[in-house]
Amino acid sequence: MNLDMAQQGLLGLLTSLGRKFTLRARSRPGPAGPANVHVQDRGPFASLPGTDDLPDFSRAEPRSRNLRGPSEGNGQVQMNMAAVRQAEKDAQMKAIVYTRYGPPDVLHLEEIERPVPKDDEVLVRVHAASVNAYDWHMMRAKPFLVRLMGVGFLRPKNRILGADMAGRVEEVGREVKQFGPGDEVFGTVSGGFAEYVCAPETALASKPANLSFEEAAAVPMAAITALQALRDRGQIQRGQKVLINGASGGVGTFAVQIAKSFGAEVTAVCSTKNLDKARTIGADKVIDYTREDFTKSGQRYDLILAANGYHSILAYRRSLSPGGTYVNAAGSMAQLFQVMLLGPLLSMTGSRKMRGFVAKRNQKDLAFMKELLEAGRVVPVIERRYSLGQAAEAVRYVEEGHARGKIVITLDDNPQT
Numbered sequence: 001m002n003l004d005m006a007q008q009g010l011l012g013l014l015t016s017l018g019r020k021f022t023l024r025a026r027s028r029p030g031p032a033g034p035a036n037v038h039v040q041d042r043g044p045f046a047s048l049p050g051t052d053d054l055p056d057f058s059r060a061e062p063r064s065r066n067l068r069g070p071s072e073g074n075g076q077v078q079m080n081m082a083a084v085r086q087a088e089k090d091a092q093m094k095a096i097v098y099t100r101y102g103p104p105d106v107l108h109l110e111e112i113e114r115p116v117p118k119d120d121e122v123l124v125r126v127h128a129a130s131v132n133a134y135d136w137h138m139m140r141a142k143p144f145l146v147r148l149m150g151v152g153f154l155r156p157k158n159r160i161l162g163a164d165m166a167g168r169v170e171e172v173g174r175e176v177k178q179f180g181p182g183d184e185v186f187g188t189v190s191g192g193f194a195e196y197v198c199a200p201e202t203a204l205a206s207k208p209a210n211l212s213f214e215e216a217a218a219v220p221m222a223a224i225t226a227l228q229a230l231r232d233r234g235q236i237q238r239g240q241k242v243l244i245n246g247a248s249g250g251v252g253t254f255a256v257q258i259a260k261s262f263g264a265e266v267t268a269v270c271s272t273k274n275l276d277k278a279r280t281i282g283a284d285k286v287i288d289y290t291r292e293d294f295t296k297s298g299q300r301y302d303l304i305l306a307a308n309g310y311h312s313i314l315a316y317r318r319s320l321s322p323g324g325t326y327v328n329a330a331g332s333m334a335q336l337f338q339v340m341l342l343g344p345l346l347s348m349t350g351s352r353k354m355r356g357f358v359a360k361r362n363q364k365d366l367a368f369m370k371e372l373l374e375a376g377r378v379v380p381v382i383e384r385r386y387s388l389g390q391a392a393e394a395v396r397y398v399e400e401g402h403a404r405g406k407i408v409i410t411l412d413d414n415p416q417t
Protein backbone atom coordinates (compact mmCIF):
# COMPACT_ATOMS: atom_id res chain seq x y z
CA MET A 1 0.00 0.00 0.00
CA ASN A 2 1.24 3.44 -0.81
CA LEU A 3 1.73 4.92 2.61
CA ASP A 4 1.61 8.49 1.40
CA MET A 5 -1.77 7.89 -0.08
CA ALA A 6 -3.02 6.30 3.08
CA GLN A 7 -1.79 9.23 5.07
CA GLN A 8 -3.30 11.59 2.61
CA GLY A 9 -6.59 9.75 2.87
CA LEU A 10 -6.54 10.07 6.61
CA LEU A 11 -5.72 13.71 6.33
CA GLY A 12 -8.49 14.09 3.78
CA LEU A 13 -10.90 12.66 6.25
CA LEU A 14 -9.74 14.96 8.94
CA THR A 15 -9.48 17.98 6.72
CA SER A 16 -12.99 17.78 5.50
CA LEU A 17 -13.69 18.29 9.13
CA GLY A 18 -11.62 21.34 9.17
CA ARG A 19 -8.58 19.98 10.84
CA LYS A 20 -4.79 19.73 10.77
CA PHE A 21 -5.12 21.96 13.73
CA THR A 22 -2.89 22.78 16.59
CA LEU A 23 -4.51 25.01 19.08
CA ARG A 24 -3.58 26.22 22.46
CA ALA A 25 -5.79 28.53 24.43
CA ARG A 26 -5.28 30.35 27.67
CA SER A 27 -7.55 32.34 29.87
CA ARG A 28 -6.44 34.80 32.45
CA PRO A 29 -8.45 37.09 34.66
CA GLY A 30 -8.89 40.57 33.32
CA PRO A 31 -11.33 43.38 32.87
CA ALA A 32 -13.66 41.27 30.78
CA GLY A 33 -14.00 38.51 33.37
CA PRO A 34 -14.58 34.94 32.27
CA ALA A 35 -15.01 35.88 28.64
CA ASN A 36 -11.49 37.23 28.54
CA VAL A 37 -10.09 34.93 25.88
CA HIS A 38 -6.46 34.52 24.92
CA VAL A 39 -5.77 32.20 22.10
CA GLN A 40 -2.77 30.58 20.59
CA ASP A 41 -3.26 28.63 17.45
CA ARG A 42 -1.97 27.81 14.04
CA GLY A 43 -5.21 28.31 12.23
CA PRO A 44 -7.31 26.03 10.14
CA PHE A 45 -4.63 25.31 7.56
CA ALA A 46 -1.95 24.65 10.12
CA SER A 47 0.72 23.29 7.83
CA LEU A 48 1.56 26.60 6.26
CA PRO A 49 5.24 27.31 6.58
CA GLY A 50 5.68 30.29 8.80
CA THR A 51 2.80 29.62 11.14
CA ASP A 52 5.00 27.97 13.70
CA ASP A 53 5.34 31.07 15.80
CA LEU A 54 2.12 31.17 17.65
CA PRO A 55 0.43 34.21 19.09
CA ASP A 56 1.15 34.34 22.78
CA PHE A 57 -1.34 36.75 24.21
CA SER A 58 -0.45 35.62 27.69
CA ARG A 59 2.74 37.66 27.29
CA ALA A 60 0.89 40.74 26.21
CA GLU A 61 -0.08 43.42 28.66
CA PRO A 62 -3.66 44.61 28.54
CA ARG A 63 -3.68 47.87 26.64
CA SER A 64 -5.40 49.68 29.45
CA ARG A 65 -2.69 48.74 31.95
CA ASN A 66 -0.18 50.99 30.26
CA LEU A 67 -2.56 53.89 30.38
CA ARG A 68 -3.03 53.97 34.13
CA GLY A 69 -0.79 56.72 35.50
CA PRO A 70 -0.26 58.83 38.61
CA SER A 71 -2.95 61.43 39.18
CA GLU A 72 -2.79 64.87 40.70
CA GLY A 73 -5.82 66.43 42.30
CA ASN A 74 -9.50 65.52 42.02
CA GLY A 75 -10.00 66.92 38.50
CA GLN A 76 -6.96 65.08 37.31
CA VAL A 77 -8.17 61.90 39.00
CA GLN A 78 -11.53 62.16 37.26
CA MET A 79 -9.88 62.80 33.91
CA ASN A 80 -7.55 59.87 34.43
CA MET A 81 -10.44 57.62 35.45
CA ALA A 82 -12.36 58.65 32.33
CA ALA A 83 -9.29 57.97 30.22
CA VAL A 84 -8.87 54.59 31.84
CA ARG A 85 -12.55 53.74 31.27
CA GLN A 86 -12.26 54.82 27.66
CA ALA A 87 -9.04 52.86 27.21
CA GLU A 88 -10.64 49.76 28.71
CA LYS A 89 -13.63 50.20 26.41
CA ASP A 90 -11.29 50.60 23.45
CA ALA A 91 -9.51 47.41 24.47
CA GLN A 92 -12.76 45.43 24.21
CA MET A 93 -14.34 43.84 21.18
CA LYS A 94 -17.41 41.83 20.28
CA ALA A 95 -16.83 38.22 19.30
CA ILE A 96 -18.71 34.97 18.82
CA VAL A 97 -17.60 32.91 21.78
CA TYR A 98 -18.34 29.29 22.65
CA THR A 99 -17.20 27.52 25.77
CA ARG A 100 -18.65 24.06 25.07
CA TYR A 101 -19.23 21.95 21.99
CA GLY A 102 -22.74 21.65 20.68
CA PRO A 103 -25.41 23.03 18.36
CA PRO A 104 -25.43 26.68 17.23
CA ASP A 105 -27.05 27.64 20.56
CA VAL A 106 -23.61 27.36 22.17
CA LEU A 107 -22.52 30.44 20.22
CA HIS A 108 -22.83 33.76 22.05
CA LEU A 109 -22.02 37.30 21.15
CA GLU A 110 -19.79 38.57 23.95
CA GLU A 111 -17.61 41.52 24.86
CA ILE A 112 -14.09 40.25 25.37
CA GLU A 113 -10.63 41.67 25.46
CA ARG A 114 -9.20 42.65 22.13
CA PRO A 115 -6.09 40.63 21.22
CA VAL A 116 -2.67 42.25 20.99
CA PRO A 117 -0.39 41.28 18.10
CA LYS A 118 2.90 39.54 18.71
CA ASP A 119 6.01 40.83 16.98
CA ASP A 120 5.32 38.86 13.81
CA GLU A 121 1.58 39.40 13.82
CA VAL A 122 -0.97 41.72 12.39
CA LEU A 123 -4.05 42.98 14.22
CA VAL A 124 -6.93 43.18 11.76
CA ARG A 125 -10.17 45.08 12.22
CA VAL A 126 -12.56 42.53 10.70
CA HIS A 127 -15.11 43.94 8.29
CA ALA A 128 -16.57 40.65 7.12
CA ALA A 129 -16.17 36.94 7.74
CA SER A 130 -17.56 33.91 5.98
CA VAL A 131 -18.88 30.59 7.24
CA ASN A 132 -17.37 27.26 6.19
CA ALA A 133 -18.42 23.69 6.94
CA TYR A 134 -15.23 23.75 8.98
CA ASP A 135 -16.90 26.11 11.49
CA TRP A 136 -19.73 23.80 12.43
CA HIS A 137 -17.37 20.84 12.66
CA MET A 138 -15.34 22.85 15.15
CA MET A 139 -18.48 24.07 16.94
CA ARG A 140 -19.81 20.53 17.44
CA ALA A 141 -16.45 18.74 17.59
CA LYS A 142 -17.90 16.30 15.10
CA PRO A 143 -16.92 13.73 14.25
CA PHE A 144 -15.60 12.83 17.67
CA LEU A 145 -12.10 12.32 16.26
CA VAL A 146 -11.77 16.10 16.05
CA ARG A 147 -11.41 16.20 19.84
CA LEU A 148 -8.21 14.16 19.62
CA MET A 149 -6.52 16.72 17.42
CA GLY A 150 -5.57 19.25 20.03
CA VAL A 151 -8.60 21.50 19.70
CA GLY A 152 -9.81 20.60 23.19
CA PHE A 153 -11.12 17.20 24.28
CA LEU A 154 -13.92 18.32 26.57
CA ARG A 155 -14.34 21.92 25.49
CA PRO A 156 -12.92 24.17 22.79
CA LYS A 157 -9.52 25.63 23.55
CA ASN A 158 -9.99 28.38 21.02
CA ARG A 159 -13.21 29.94 22.18
CA ILE A 160 -13.76 32.26 19.24
CA LEU A 161 -15.30 30.63 16.21
CA GLY A 162 -14.59 31.60 12.62
CA ALA A 163 -11.79 31.28 10.10
CA ASP A 164 -12.21 33.28 6.89
CA MET A 165 -12.24 37.04 7.16
CA ALA A 166 -11.39 40.28 5.40
CA GLY A 167 -10.59 43.57 7.04
CA ARG A 168 -8.21 46.44 7.55
CA VAL A 169 -4.89 46.24 9.35
CA GLU A 170 -5.07 48.14 12.62
CA GLU A 171 -1.63 47.46 14.11
CA VAL A 172 1.42 45.43 13.20
CA GLY A 173 4.09 43.75 15.29
CA ARG A 174 7.70 44.94 15.07
CA GLU A 175 8.79 42.17 12.71
CA VAL A 176 5.92 42.48 10.27
CA LYS A 177 7.23 43.48 6.86
CA GLN A 178 4.42 43.00 4.37
CA PHE A 179 1.62 45.06 5.86
CA GLY A 180 1.06 48.34 7.60
CA PRO A 181 -1.86 50.03 9.34
CA GLY A 182 -4.69 50.77 6.93
CA ASP A 183 -3.90 47.95 4.49
CA GLU A 184 -6.89 45.92 3.36
CA VAL A 185 -6.30 42.18 3.75
CA PHE A 186 -8.07 38.83 3.57
CA GLY A 187 -7.19 35.34 4.74
CA THR A 188 -7.88 32.36 6.95
CA VAL A 189 -7.28 33.00 10.64
CA SER A 190 -8.35 31.60 13.94
CA GLY A 191 -11.22 33.42 15.61
CA GLY A 192 -12.52 35.30 12.59
CA PHE A 193 -16.02 35.88 13.98
CA ALA A 194 -14.89 38.92 15.95
CA GLU A 195 -14.34 42.61 15.51
CA TYR A 196 -10.57 42.12 15.74
CA VAL A 197 -8.28 39.20 15.14
CA CYS A 198 -4.52 38.65 15.28
CA ALA A 199 -2.85 36.56 12.62
CA PRO A 200 0.65 35.89 11.35
CA GLU A 201 1.28 38.04 8.30
CA THR A 202 1.81 34.87 6.27
CA ALA A 203 -1.87 34.00 6.76
CA LEU A 204 -2.93 37.12 4.89
CA ALA A 205 -2.78 38.68 1.46
CA SER A 206 -3.80 42.05 0.12
CA LYS A 207 -7.51 42.19 -0.54
CA PRO A 208 -8.41 42.13 -4.24
CA ALA A 209 -8.96 45.76 -5.11
CA ASN A 210 -12.22 45.15 -6.96
CA LEU A 211 -13.86 43.16 -4.17
CA SER A 212 -15.87 44.38 -1.19
CA PHE A 213 -14.85 43.09 2.23
CA GLU A 214 -17.80 40.69 2.13
CA GLU A 215 -16.74 39.29 -1.24
CA ALA A 216 -13.13 38.97 -0.12
CA ALA A 217 -14.15 37.21 3.11
CA ALA A 218 -16.00 34.63 1.02
CA VAL A 219 -12.83 33.56 -0.74
CA PRO A 220 -10.01 32.08 1.35
CA MET A 221 -10.80 28.56 2.53
CA ALA A 222 -13.25 27.54 -0.20
CA ALA A 223 -11.22 28.97 -3.07
CA ILE A 224 -7.86 27.69 -1.82
CA THR A 225 -9.41 24.24 -1.38
CA ALA A 226 -10.77 24.30 -4.93
CA LEU A 227 -7.51 25.63 -6.36
CA GLN A 228 -5.21 23.15 -4.65
CA ALA A 229 -7.55 20.21 -5.32
CA LEU A 230 -7.73 20.95 -9.04
CA ARG A 231 -4.25 22.28 -9.76
CA ASP A 232 -2.01 20.46 -7.29
CA ARG A 233 -3.79 17.21 -6.54
CA GLY A 234 -5.71 16.92 -9.80
CA GLN A 235 -2.98 18.28 -12.11
CA ILE A 236 -5.66 19.98 -14.19
CA GLN A 237 -4.78 20.60 -17.86
CA ARG A 238 -6.24 22.83 -20.54
CA GLY A 239 -8.92 21.08 -22.59
CA GLN A 240 -9.60 18.37 -20.02
CA LYS A 241 -13.11 17.26 -19.22
CA VAL A 242 -13.58 18.10 -15.54
CA LEU A 243 -16.57 17.19 -13.39
CA ILE A 244 -17.33 18.96 -10.11
CA ASN A 245 -19.70 17.11 -7.81
CA GLY A 246 -21.20 19.54 -5.30
CA ALA A 247 -20.74 22.44 -7.73
CA SER A 248 -23.17 24.82 -6.03
CA GLY A 249 -21.53 25.04 -2.59
CA GLY A 250 -18.71 27.21 -1.31
CA VAL A 251 -15.94 25.01 -2.68
CA GLY A 252 -17.91 24.01 -5.78
CA THR A 253 -18.71 27.51 -7.04
CA PHE A 254 -15.02 28.39 -6.88
CA ALA A 255 -14.01 25.04 -8.38
CA VAL A 256 -16.21 25.55 -11.46
CA GLN A 257 -14.71 28.98 -12.12
CA ILE A 258 -11.12 28.00 -11.36
CA ALA A 259 -11.38 24.95 -13.63
CA LYS A 260 -12.69 27.22 -16.38
CA SER A 261 -9.79 29.60 -15.83
CA PHE A 262 -7.43 26.67 -16.47
CA GLY A 263 -9.15 26.07 -19.80
CA ALA A 264 -11.08 22.94 -18.83
CA GLU A 265 -14.48 21.87 -20.10
CA VAL A 266 -16.51 21.82 -16.91
CA THR A 267 -19.53 19.74 -15.96
CA ALA A 268 -21.26 20.89 -12.78
CA VAL A 269 -23.36 18.50 -10.69
CA CYS A 270 -25.96 20.19 -8.50
CA SER A 271 -29.69 20.12 -7.74
CA THR A 272 -32.45 21.59 -9.90
CA LYS A 273 -32.60 24.96 -8.15
CA ASN A 274 -28.88 25.59 -8.72
CA LEU A 275 -28.57 24.64 -12.38
CA ASP A 276 -28.91 28.21 -13.63
CA LYS A 277 -26.35 29.50 -11.16
CA ALA A 278 -23.90 26.80 -12.28
CA ARG A 279 -24.34 27.91 -15.88
CA THR A 280 -23.94 31.57 -14.89
CA ILE A 281 -20.55 30.95 -13.31
CA GLY A 282 -19.33 29.21 -16.44
CA ALA A 283 -20.22 25.51 -16.35
CA ASP A 284 -20.32 24.12 -19.91
CA LYS A 285 -22.65 21.32 -18.88
CA VAL A 286 -24.85 20.81 -15.86
CA ILE A 287 -26.22 17.62 -14.36
CA ASP A 288 -29.16 17.65 -11.97
CA TYR A 289 -28.26 15.06 -9.35
CA THR A 290 -31.91 14.71 -8.33
CA ARG A 291 -32.72 13.35 -11.81
CA GLU A 292 -29.56 11.79 -13.12
CA ASP A 293 -26.70 9.74 -11.68
CA PHE A 294 -23.66 10.82 -13.68
CA THR A 295 -21.78 7.68 -12.64
CA LYS A 296 -24.27 5.61 -14.64
CA SER A 297 -24.37 7.76 -17.79
CA GLY A 298 -21.35 6.21 -19.49
CA GLN A 299 -19.69 9.63 -19.74
CA ARG A 300 -16.00 9.72 -18.81
CA TYR A 301 -14.04 12.60 -17.29
CA ASP A 302 -10.32 13.35 -17.07
CA LEU A 303 -10.64 14.87 -13.63
CA ILE A 304 -13.41 14.57 -11.04
CA LEU A 305 -13.51 16.69 -7.91
CA ALA A 306 -15.87 15.47 -5.20
CA ALA A 307 -16.74 18.50 -3.10
CA ASN A 308 -20.03 17.10 -1.89
CA GLY A 309 -22.55 14.29 -2.28
CA TYR A 310 -21.87 10.57 -2.22
CA HIS A 311 -20.89 7.98 -4.80
CA SER A 312 -18.86 4.88 -4.11
CA ILE A 313 -15.20 5.04 -5.04
CA LEU A 314 -15.84 2.36 -7.68
CA ALA A 315 -18.59 4.47 -9.23
CA TYR A 316 -16.23 7.45 -9.40
CA ARG A 317 -13.57 5.23 -10.92
CA ARG A 318 -16.02 4.03 -13.55
CA SER A 319 -16.58 7.66 -14.58
CA LEU A 320 -12.88 8.39 -15.12
CA SER A 321 -11.19 8.29 -18.51
CA PRO A 322 -8.05 6.12 -18.68
CA GLY A 323 -5.29 8.11 -16.96
CA GLY A 324 -7.91 10.23 -15.21
CA THR A 325 -7.78 11.48 -11.63
CA TYR A 326 -10.40 11.53 -8.90
CA VAL A 327 -9.83 14.00 -6.06
CA ASN A 328 -11.91 13.64 -2.96
CA ALA A 329 -12.10 16.85 -0.97
CA ALA A 330 -15.09 15.90 1.12
CA GLY A 331 -18.40 14.10 1.15
CA SER A 332 -19.87 11.41 3.36
CA MET A 333 -17.79 9.50 5.90
CA ALA A 334 -18.16 6.38 3.78
CA GLN A 335 -16.67 8.20 0.82
CA LEU A 336 -13.80 9.49 2.89
CA PHE A 337 -12.98 6.07 4.34
CA GLN A 338 -13.16 4.52 0.89
CA VAL A 339 -10.61 6.92 -0.56
CA MET A 340 -8.41 6.52 2.48
CA LEU A 341 -8.43 2.73 2.50
CA LEU A 342 -9.05 1.77 -1.12
CA GLY A 343 -7.72 4.80 -3.00
CA PRO A 344 -4.05 3.79 -2.80
CA LEU A 345 -4.82 0.20 -3.85
CA LEU A 346 -7.02 1.22 -6.76
CA SER A 347 -4.45 3.77 -7.90
CA MET A 348 -1.83 1.02 -8.12
CA THR A 349 -4.02 -1.24 -10.23
CA GLY A 350 -4.53 0.69 -13.44
CA SER A 351 -3.97 4.14 -14.83
CA ARG A 352 -6.67 5.96 -12.87
CA LYS A 353 -5.66 7.83 -9.74
CA MET A 354 -7.97 7.95 -6.71
CA ARG A 355 -6.77 10.63 -4.34
CA GLY A 356 -7.71 12.15 -1.02
CA PHE A 357 -6.89 15.76 -0.45
CA VAL A 358 -6.10 18.22 2.31
CA ALA A 359 -5.99 21.95 1.67
CA LYS A 360 -3.12 23.92 3.15
CA ARG A 361 -3.15 27.59 3.99
CA ASN A 362 -0.79 29.22 1.58
CA GLN A 363 -0.11 32.90 1.08
CA LYS A 364 1.05 32.40 -2.50
CA ASP A 365 -2.24 30.76 -3.37
CA LEU A 366 -4.17 33.61 -1.79
CA ALA A 367 -2.17 35.95 -4.03
CA PHE A 368 -2.90 33.65 -6.98
CA MET A 369 -6.62 33.91 -6.22
CA LYS A 370 -6.30 37.69 -5.89
CA GLU A 371 -5.10 37.84 -9.48
CA LEU A 372 -7.92 35.66 -10.76
CA LEU A 373 -10.45 37.74 -8.84
CA GLU A 374 -9.04 41.06 -10.00
CA ALA A 375 -9.05 39.80 -13.58
CA GLY A 376 -12.73 38.99 -13.16
CA ARG A 377 -12.15 35.33 -14.01
CA VAL A 378 -13.52 34.26 -10.65
CA VAL A 379 -16.38 35.98 -8.86
CA PRO A 380 -17.44 34.98 -5.32
CA VAL A 381 -21.01 33.70 -5.11
CA ILE A 382 -22.71 34.92 -1.95
CA GLU A 383 -26.17 33.68 -1.12
CA ARG A 384 -26.84 35.30 2.25
CA ARG A 385 -25.45 37.88 4.61
CA TYR A 386 -25.84 37.88 8.40
CA SER A 387 -24.75 40.28 11.13
CA LEU A 388 -22.18 39.21 13.76
CA GLY A 389 -25.01 38.79 16.27
CA GLN A 390 -26.72 36.39 13.86
CA ALA A 391 -23.64 34.16 13.51
CA ALA A 392 -25.43 31.19 15.10
CA GLU A 393 -28.13 31.41 12.42
CA ALA A 394 -25.50 31.66 9.70
CA VAL A 395 -23.70 28.56 10.95
CA ARG A 396 -27.02 26.73 11.34
CA TYR A 397 -27.85 27.47 7.72
CA VAL A 398 -24.49 26.25 6.40
CA GLU A 399 -24.80 23.11 8.51
CA GLU A 400 -28.03 22.26 6.70
CA GLY A 401 -25.78 21.57 3.70
CA HIS A 402 -27.63 23.42 0.99
CA ALA A 403 -26.06 26.84 0.90
CA ARG A 404 -25.58 28.22 -2.58
CA GLY A 405 -22.04 29.55 -2.71
CA LYS A 406 -20.96 31.33 0.42
CA ILE A 407 -22.64 32.68 3.55
CA VAL A 408 -21.12 35.88 4.83
CA ILE A 409 -21.12 37.57 8.22
CA THR A 410 -20.84 41.29 7.86
CA LEU A 411 -19.70 43.53 10.66
CA ASP A 412 -21.46 46.46 9.03
CA ASP A 413 -24.70 47.59 10.62
CA ASN A 414 -27.05 46.74 7.80
CA PRO A 415 -26.66 43.21 6.50
CA GLN A 416 -28.72 42.37 3.45
CA THR A 417 -30.27 38.96 4.13
Ligand SMILES: NC(=O)c1ccc[n+]([C@@H]2O[C@H](COP(=O)([O-])OP(=O)(O)OC[C@H]3O[C@@H](n4cnc5c(N)ncnc54)[C@H](OP(=O)(O)O)[C@@H]3O)[C@@H](O)[C@H]2O)c1
Pocket residue numbers: 012015016017018132133134221222225245246247248249250251252269270271272273274289307308309310328329330331357358359360398401402403404405
Ligand atom coordinates in the same frame (compact mmCIF):
# COMPACT_ATOMS: atom_id res chain seq x y z
N1 LIG B 1 -10.38 18.51 1.97
C1 LIG B 1 -10.23 19.74 2.37
O1 LIG B 1 -9.11 20.21 2.58
C2 LIG B 1 -11.45 20.60 2.58
C3 LIG B 1 -11.30 21.98 2.73
C4 LIG B 1 -12.46 22.75 2.89
C5 LIG B 1 -13.70 22.14 2.89
N2 LIG B 1 -13.77 20.78 2.80
C6 LIG B 1 -15.07 20.12 2.80
O2 LIG B 1 -15.65 20.31 1.52
C7 LIG B 1 -17.05 20.14 1.63
C8 LIG B 1 -17.73 21.15 0.78
O3 LIG B 1 -17.52 22.41 1.35
P1 LIG B 1 -18.46 23.59 0.91
O4 LIG B 1 -17.95 24.81 1.55
O5 LIG B 1 -18.65 23.57 -0.55
O6 LIG B 1 -19.81 23.10 1.62
P2 LIG B 1 -21.23 23.74 1.45
O7 LIG B 1 -21.13 25.09 0.87
O8 LIG B 1 -21.92 23.59 2.77
O9 LIG B 1 -21.95 22.77 0.39
C9 LIG B 1 -23.30 22.97 0.18
C10 LIG B 1 -23.62 22.59 -1.25
O10 LIG B 1 -23.51 21.17 -1.41
C11 LIG B 1 -24.50 20.77 -2.35
N3 LIG B 1 -24.90 19.39 -2.18
C12 LIG B 1 -25.50 18.84 -1.10
N4 LIG B 1 -25.74 17.54 -1.33
C13 LIG B 1 -25.30 17.27 -2.58
C14 LIG B 1 -25.25 16.10 -3.39
N5 LIG B 1 -25.74 14.94 -2.95
N6 LIG B 1 -24.72 16.18 -4.62
C15 LIG B 1 -24.23 17.34 -5.08
N7 LIG B 1 -24.24 18.49 -4.36
C16 LIG B 1 -24.77 18.45 -3.13
C17 LIG B 1 -25.65 21.68 -2.03
O11 LIG B 1 -26.42 21.83 -3.22
P3 LIG B 1 -27.99 21.50 -3.22
O12 LIG B 1 -28.63 22.46 -2.28
O13 LIG B 1 -28.35 21.71 -4.64
O14 LIG B 1 -28.12 20.09 -2.77
C18 LIG B 1 -25.01 22.99 -1.63
O15 LIG B 1 -24.94 23.93 -2.68
C19 LIG B 1 -17.38 20.20 3.12
O16 LIG B 1 -17.68 18.89 3.57
C20 LIG B 1 -16.08 20.65 3.75
O17 LIG B 1 -15.92 20.14 5.04
C21 LIG B 1 -12.69 20.01 2.61
